Amino acid sequence: MTVIKLLATLLVVAGLFFAKTLWKLSILRKRVAREISETRVTKIKNPGSVQSLTVLPLVDYYASRDDLKTEAAVSYHIAADGTNILMDVGANGKKEHPSPLIHNMEKLGVRLEDLTFLFISHVHLDHVGGMREQKAREFSFSAGPVTLPAIPVYSPEPLKPSARNPGPDARVINEPVVLADGVVSIGTIPRALYLLGYTLENSLAVKIEGKGVALIIGCGHQTIQRIIERAQALFDDPIYAIIGGLHLPGGGGRMKIGPVDIQPIVGTDRFPWKKLNLDDTRAAIEAVKKVNPKILALSPHDSSEASLDMFRLAFGDRFQVIQAGRPIVL
Numbered sequence: 001m002t003v004i005k006l007l008a009t010l011l012v013v014a015g016l017f018f019a020k021t022l023w024k025l026s027i028l029r030k031r032v033a034r035e036i037s038e039t040r041v042t043k044i045k046n047p048g049s050v051q052s053l054t055v056l057p058l059v060d061y062y063a064s065r066d067d068l069k070t071e072a073a074v075s076y077h078i079a080a081d082g083t084n085i086l087m088d089v090g091a092n093g094k095k096e097h098p099s100p101l102i103h104n105m106e107k108l109g110v111r112l113e114d115l116t117f118l119f120i121s122h123v124h125l126d127h128v129g130g131m132r133e134q135k136a137r138e139f140s141f142s143a144g145p146v147t148l149p150a151i152p153v154y155s156p157e158p159l160k161p162s163a164r165n166p167g168p169d170a171r172v173i174n175e176p177v178v179l180a181d182g183v184v185s186i187g188t189i190p191r192a193l194y195l196l197g198y199t200l201e202n203s204l205a206v207k208i209e210g211k212g213v214a215l216i217i218g219c220g221h222q223t224i225q226r227i228i229e230r231a232q233a234l235f236d237d238p239i240y241a242i243i244g245g246l247h248l249p250g251g252g253g254r255m256k257i258g259p260v261d262i263q264p265i266v267g268t269d270r271f272p273w274k275k276l277n278l279d280d281t282r283a284a285i286e287a288v289k290k291v292n293p294k295i296l297a298l299s300p301h302d303s304s305e306a307s308l309d310m311f312r313l314a315f316g317d318r319f320q321v322i323q324a325g326r327p328i329v330l
Contacts, residue, residue: 021195022271028192029269035190036226041176041233048181049209050081055216055243055328058104059090061254061300064326067107069100072254072301073126074218074245077110080206083180086112087119087204088127088218089141095130097144104324112141113149116180120155120170121218122201126301129162138162139170154179156188156200174200176234182207186215186230189222192269203244205231211294212237214330217244219302221267225287232291239291241330243322245299250278251306263302281307285314295330297322 059075073091077084092099098106105111120139125131129140139155140162141148148167153159155170176187184207188200204216213235215227222230224246231239253263264275281303288296296315299322300308312319320328 024197025192025194025269025271028198031198032190032192032269041187041230043236044176044178044184044234047178047184047207047235049207050083050182051209052079052081053206053208053214053330054079055214055297055330056108056110057299057322057324057326057328058086058108058110059088059101060322060324062321063104063324065107065324068104068325070324071100071126073100074121074299074301075101076216076244077105077108078204078206078216080180080183083116083183084114085117085119085180085183085204086115087216088121089118089129089139091126092130092140092143095143097142099129099142102142102146108325112146115149115151117152117154118148118170119179119185119202119204120153120159121203122199122221123155123157123159124196124199124219127218128159133162136162140165154185154202156202173202176230179204182209184234186227186234189226189230191221191223193221193266194268194270194272195266203227205234207235207237208240208330211330212240214241214243214295215239217242217246219267220244220246220248224284228287228291239293241295241297241328242288242293243295243297243328245302246284248276248281248284248303248307250276250281251304253304254301267302278306278310281310285310289314294318295328296320297328 056077063070074088075090076087090101125134146165153170159170161167174188184205191199201221206214247267249263268276296319
């Protein structure tokens with residue numbers, strides 16, 4: 001085969017792949033729109049409440065201390081009175097043992113055996129332990145042996161532990177449900193993402209006595225607008241805090257393939273030539289302003305410096321950038 005024929009073949013294959021992904025995205029967008037329009041949510045009865053809530057970021061793009069490891073991924077330890085939750089497990093992008101998660105847990109004094117349950121927000125590599133785990137529908141804590149205690153594991157999709165990190169399989173939860181006193185899974189909200197496909201993401205809501213509801217979010221692929229709408233459908237209480245990732249990489253994301261900034265492309269349900277931009281950040285800010293939270297902490301793992309600066313300008317002292325090792329006390 002001549003070089004010209006080879007190039008022509010490659011162009012045809014690339015064109016077919018591109019056309020197929022666009023066709024799949026169009027189909028999924030219609031599916032998601034239908035599912036959202038058909039969803040009916042009622043108030044949570046007797047969710048209970050907690051007196052105190054502390055969110056300790058274990059993994060994120062920045063750290064508050066030099067002895068902690070960082071990566072463009074997420075894991076939070078959530079202490080809600082006597083309930084101890086691990087939300088997501090990072091990415092372990094370098095396939096280390098100990099992973100950034102296990103390393104940071106040891107430095108910060110967080111033990112797996114003290115956990116009440118594990119909550120996976122969604123099955124993407126930066127939340128389940130890596131790309132291999134995402135493809136295999138698994139979750140892992142490290143590239144070496146780590147055993148998860150016999151505690152409940154909750155996920156929006158079927159998920160099993162990796163062979164290196166044995167433990168219980170995940171229980172799938174898609175509907176809003178009370179997981180512990182004052183701790184509520186708000187239920188999955190779907191999104192059709194370019195390349196990443198149909199994505200179900202869940203978030204936690206914690207009702208704090210005398211203050212309101214704290215929303216704790218993995219990536220926010222659902223959009224903060226839909227998360228707020230869901231929370232308002234579930235609770236009569238005000239939204240007191242919003243903590244986590246909102247996937248607002250306009251102006252420069254954290255993940256690149258060569259020179260290509262992929263976060264603004266793969267994190268949206270729009271076609272790739274209409275990637276996420278700072279207009280999306282402005283829309284998110286306006287949505288958050290309407291509920292007027294007292295505390296707003298945004299993860300830098302999937303939001304750009306430009307977006308962080310815009311939130312800082314809009315919310316002043318109420319805003320902070322999440323850093324591994326820096327607790328958020330409510």
